Amino acid sequence: MSEFLYLYRGGDSSGSPEEMQQTMQKWVAWMKQLGDQGHLKAIGNPLEPTGKVVKGKQKSAVTDGPYAEAKDLVGGYTLVEAKDIEEAAEVAWGCPIFDTGGFVEVRPILNMSM
């Protein structure tokens, strides 16, 4: 088994209260399914949409986020386990983020073993 990071990017989940509740329930169900299928290594965290970007050699190079365009902004992350990247990507298709126009970036965790 290998580990992968899901980065949840973009997606506009605003809507009527009813729609938002449904979106929320889909996510809760999906996370539960990840766990039931043994893919969940760490459920991860949601991220605030704000932040700072720190780069360059001088302290003056600290800028306010968002760093990417809103549609690509990372909204949260989850650590999963899968056989290989193909399976990790396949599993990601079940994510409710696609209903709201977002996407999942699947990144293999670099392995220590040779």
Next chain:
Amino acid sequence: MEPVAVERDDHLFRHEAGRMVAALTRIFGVHNLALAEDVVQDAFCRALEVWKFRGVPENPAAWLMATAKHRAIDVLRRERTARTFAPELGRLLESEWTLVPVVHELFGACAIQDDELRMMFSCCHPRLPEPAQIALILHIPCGFSVREIASAFLSSNAAIEKRINRAKKVLAGSKKLFEVNGASDFSARLSAVHRALYLLFNEGYHGASTESAVRAELCGEALRLAGVLRRHPLASTPATLALGALMCLHAGRLPGRVDASGELHSLFEQDRSRWDANLIAEGQRLLDLSAVGCELTEYHVEAAIASVHSRALCAEDTDWERIVSLYDTLLVIRPSPVVALNRAIAIAQHQGAERGLEEIHSIAGLKRLADYPFYPATLGELELRSGRPAIACVHFHMARTLARNPMERRFVERRIAACQSSDSLARSAV
């Protein structure tokens, strides 16, 4: 982690939206309704992001309310120089010493219950026509979006949006939310609220939308808001109780009215074992409680009629004489050709189809029934029972052209088929 509480209330977000907007509008002032709605949307976004990962908290309603409260405090601090908030709270919100305690108090359970009621009363502003009042009630206290309301009324988004925006302007133009405690026009406004909830319930029961989920939701919302009225000592009048009784007794029959395949069944052909006995018992209880004081409202009489029906094991077993006399009373309180038509149906049950037809032909203002599909449908039914299937068929064809939705159309078509088989039976006998 257990999503138990959300399952308990399938419409938690929607219901809490109404309560949160009411509480926030009280603090921000009615002119800042849009700001209150933004804060609520924000709270939901936050809940969505956090709950995705952490699961639904044990008390999700309290979590949402606390989030809205913290956002409100942020907004009050950030914008107190740029905006004016509720004028009656003015100074209390300006000082850091009083701001937080005041907001805490206004988010207390009792305060929110009052605000929910204030909002309902405010939506029934006398300057608003009834359809606007109903749209506003569905939008604010019930938390439906414009699109959801439009789909329930088979109306366009643009039309509903226009109606709601106009209504919001009237609402925002009033100085503050309707003051429930000690208002001189309280009872007049309470009547308007009753009427709006009654119409909302009817829309769910008879309305245009064919999707049974939508219809059940409209009835459910009317029932819920009638419950909000009942829980408030001032609003829990005999008329309020009678209105609740009427809704429960009718809603109890809903499962028999439309079957699993979406077919409409008249009271005479309903499978009464499918009625909801608990709702009917609750309706009966409320009806008993409503029988105090000296005021006899249309809701009392309509609930009494529904109660007679709910006690009968089958249509033949119904105390039709009692129903006719209740319709006589109802005609005095609220004269209308539809009420007169229902009275004629009861007379037909009691004294025969021919007598029923006579009654129908003598209804005052019969012209006002010209677009009502159940008027020709009733004529057809009584003609059929009188052994004149060919005439009945003409009436049913008329009803078919007036039918407001496919469910009504299929219902009438079944009756047309019944006329035709009865007609051919008569011919073959000759």
